[in-house]
Amino acid sequence: MSETTPAKDGPTVTQATLNKKAAPKSDYKPADVSPQRRVQRSFAVRLWSVRHSKLLEWFYAKFADTFLLLHPLWKGLGYNRVEGPIKFVEKRVKGFMFDCRMCGQCILSSTGMSCPMNCPKQLRNGPCGGVRANGNCEVEPDMPCVWVKAWEGSQNMVHGDRILTVQKPVDQSLRETSAWLRVTAQAAAAREAAATKTGASA
Amino acid sequence: MIGRQRDENPAGIHLPLDPLPGHTSRGRLERVLRRGEFAVTTELNPPDSADPEDVYNRAKIFDGWVDAINAVDASGANCHMSSVGICALLTRMGYAPIMQIACRDKNRIAIQGDVLGGAAMGVANMLCLTGDGVQAGDQPGAKPVFDLDCMSLLETCRIMRDNGKFLSGRKLTTPPQLFLGAAINPFAPPIDFRPHRLGKKIASGAQFVQSQYCFDVPMFRAYMQKVRDLGYTEQCFILCGVGPLASAKTAKWIRSNVPGIHIPDSVIKRLEGAQDQKKEGKQLCIDIINEVKETPGVSGVHVMAYRQEEYVAEIVDESGVLKGRQPWKREIRRDDQLVADRLDHILHDEITETQVDMVKTAH
Numbered sequence: 001m002s003e004t005t006p007a008k009d010g011p012t013v014t015q016a017t018l019n020k021k022a023a024p025k026s027d028y029k030p031a032d033v034s035p036q037r038r039v040q041r042s043f044a045v046r047l048w049s050v051r052h053s054k055l056l057e058w059f060y061a062k063f064a065d066t067f068l069l070l071h072p073l074w075k076g077l078g079y080n081r082v083e084g085p086i087k088f089v090e091k092r093v094k095g096f097m098f099d100c101r102m103c104g105q106c107i108l109s110s111t112g113m114s115c116p117m118n119c120p121k122q123l124r125n126g127p128c129g130g131v132r133a134n135g136n137c138e139v140e141p142d143m144p145c146v147w148v149k150a151w152e153g154s155q156n157m158v159h160g161d162r163i164l165t166v167q168k169p170v171d172q173s174l175r176e177t178s179a180w181l182r183v184t185a186q187a188a189a190a191r192e193a194a195a196t197k198t199g200a201s202a
Numbered sequence: 203m204i205g206r207q208r209d210e211n212p213a214g215i216h217l218p219l220d221p222l223p224g225h226t227s228r229g230r231l232e233r234v235l236r237r238g239e240f241a242v243t244t245e246l247n248p249p250d251s252a253d254p255e256d257v258y259n260r261a262k263i264f265d266g267w268v269d270a271i272n273a274v275d276a277s278g279a280n281c282h283m284s285s286v287g288i289c290a291l292l293t294r295m296g297y298a299p300i301m302q303i304a305c306r307d308k309n310r311i312a313i314q315g316d317v318l319g320g321a322a323m324g325v326a327n328m329l330c331l332t333g334d335g336v337q338a339g340d341q342p343g344a345k346p347v348f349d350l351d352c353m354s355l356l357e358t359c360r361i362m363r364d365n366g367k368f369l370s371g372r373k374l375t376t377p378p379q380l381f382l383g384a385a386i387n388p389f390a391p392p393i394d395f396r397p398h399r400l401g402k403k404i405a406s407g408a409q410f411v412q413s414q415y416c417f418d419v420p421m422f423r424a425y426m427q428k429v430r431d432l433g434y435t436e437q438c439f440i441l442c443g444v445g446p447l448a449s450a451k452t453a454k455w456i457r458s459n460v461p462g463i464h465i466p467d468s469v470i471k472r473l474e475g476a477q478d479q480k481k482e483g484k485q486l487c488i489d490i491i492n493e494v495k496e497t498p499g500v501s502g503v504h505v506m507a508y509r510q511e512e513y514v515a516e517i518v519d520e521s522g523v524l525k526g527r528q529p530w531k532r533e534i535r536r537d538d539q540l541v542a543d544r545l546d547h548i549l550h551d552e553i554t555e556t557q558v559d560m561v562k563t564a565h
Contacts, residue, residue: 019340019342034335034337120335121305121306121332121333121335121346121348121351122348122351123332123348124354125351125352125354125402125406126353126395126399126402127391127392127395128332128352128462129385129387129390129462130334130335130387130390130461131390131391131392131462132390132391132461133390133391133464135391135392138334138338138461138462139335139337147392147395148391148392151392151394151395152392163395163398164398164401164402166353166354166357166402166405166406167353167354168354168357169310169350169358170349172349
């Protein structure tokens with residue numbers, strides 16, 4: 001499936017290297033990583049989160065329940081009005097913990113607490129075929145594959161088998177919105193629907 | 203031999219075949235696989251030109267040796283003729299192309315349009331891929347799209363085919379009839395997740411899968427064992443990817459530069475020890491085919507011989523995977539022959555026909 005043109009001069013000449021060599025010379029040499037990586041720090045915290053996926057899973061379950069309990073408060077204040085501050089906090093907390101990209105449709109609990117949006121191909125359904133033998137990314141040779149980590153993380157989790165569910169494509173129109181509030185509002189709506197259903201049948 | 207072959211529409215080779223019960227496409231590959239025959243597919247090296255003859259000439263090499271031809275979608279992120287274009291040309295000539303769709307270059311709007319366009323041209327098989335990253339190719343400054351991933355792409359195609367709807371829910375007047383494929387790589391980490399990933403692909407709609415180059419048969423067998431235990435071999439046709447290595451040097455280069463291709467040391471040693479490395483590479487490929495064809499659950503092989511396309515026929519022949527069967531081959535049909543004979547007579551014979559003479563010969 002991959003195209004391979006054996007190079008004559010040495011074993012490490014890739015097409016990317018040739019392209020770089022052909023580029024005009026300049027004193028300013030930015031780091032040789034993808035643009036997506038340039039906005040990220042080191043991934044030590046992200047890897048810590050994956051190692052402690054079980055703890056985070058437990059914590060998130062409690063956290064989601066608390067948020068749902070506060071549903072009357074969010075509704076009273078207006079979801080639209082609280083979105084600004086909640087998003088501010090969510091972006092920073094998840095940004096620190098998981099290098100969150102604010103896709104607005106968080107699936108961390110299905111991916112072993114490893115954010116799939118950090119994959120250079122933004123795969124949400126598992127690793128591509130290009131994972132290196134050492135478990136690193138094909139695009140970023142120094143970065144551990146997001147999905148190798150996701151598989152490791154999911155092995156520790158109670159609901160680790162959620163990694164096997166097929167995820168829908170990302171809805172790009174939800175980017176930079178709060179996933180916490182969306183999940184809470186949906187859970188509240190589901191709870192109300194269930195309540196009216198049992199109320200009607202009783 | 204002049205006459206109609208199996209799996210050919212009598213009204214014209216470029217037309218889809220009659221629908222069969224239980225088949226989702228009207229293509230040749232699905233028929234071959236569902237009949238339980240060992241299928242052979244290959245990859246067409248896409249030309250860097252606008253000349254249709256280049257495609258025809260490259261496809262002709264495989265005539266009578268393969269059941270379907272993959273039309274790659276800018277593999278390795280290098281620019282070539284598009285897979286849609288190659289498929290349009292191949293279907294005209296009666297070939298059974300497998301249209302590869304990579305998520306790297308097109309968003310969901312373009313992809314769904316291409317699926318309809320491809321199906322309208324008679325493409326029966328579509329292979330849903332994520333695609334290599336743009337950094338691997340000749341234009342690393344391109345914007346990587348990756349709007350869908352291979353899994354959601356499979357699901358999109360399945361929804362279009364089975365529900366007759368776009369992803370948005372808007373109805374199609376005629377849904378595409380497709381045989382959906384995907385790629386697997388049993389040789390890349392996380393190894394124990396790979397069989398489950400195949401399960402996810404089957405759940406998303408994959409009906410056949412082609413694997414990455416297999417050079418490590420024990421590793422492939424272990425993968426197949428796991429896949430059989432999970433019961434996936436009954437839900438999906440698995441084609442093992444194989445190919446000849448040109449030399450030990452090429453093998454080493456591929457190993458260190460092409461992510462996802464796993465070549466064990468024993469293979470390199472065997473190539474290095476050979477007198478004629480190219481010949482040994484071909485023999486190695488045949489040996490691997492002979493080993494994997496015996497593995498339960500393997501329904502065929504996908505021969506990838508990039509820039510060694512001339513060896514595909516020899517590899518298929520010498521490995522004997524077809525068991526005497528001849529895949530569809532472009533042949534002159536009886537009516538074509540008739541027209542050709544008549545035209546030849548008009549073009550080359552120095553005669554001036556008058557109506558009087560013609561009436562005489564007609565009686």
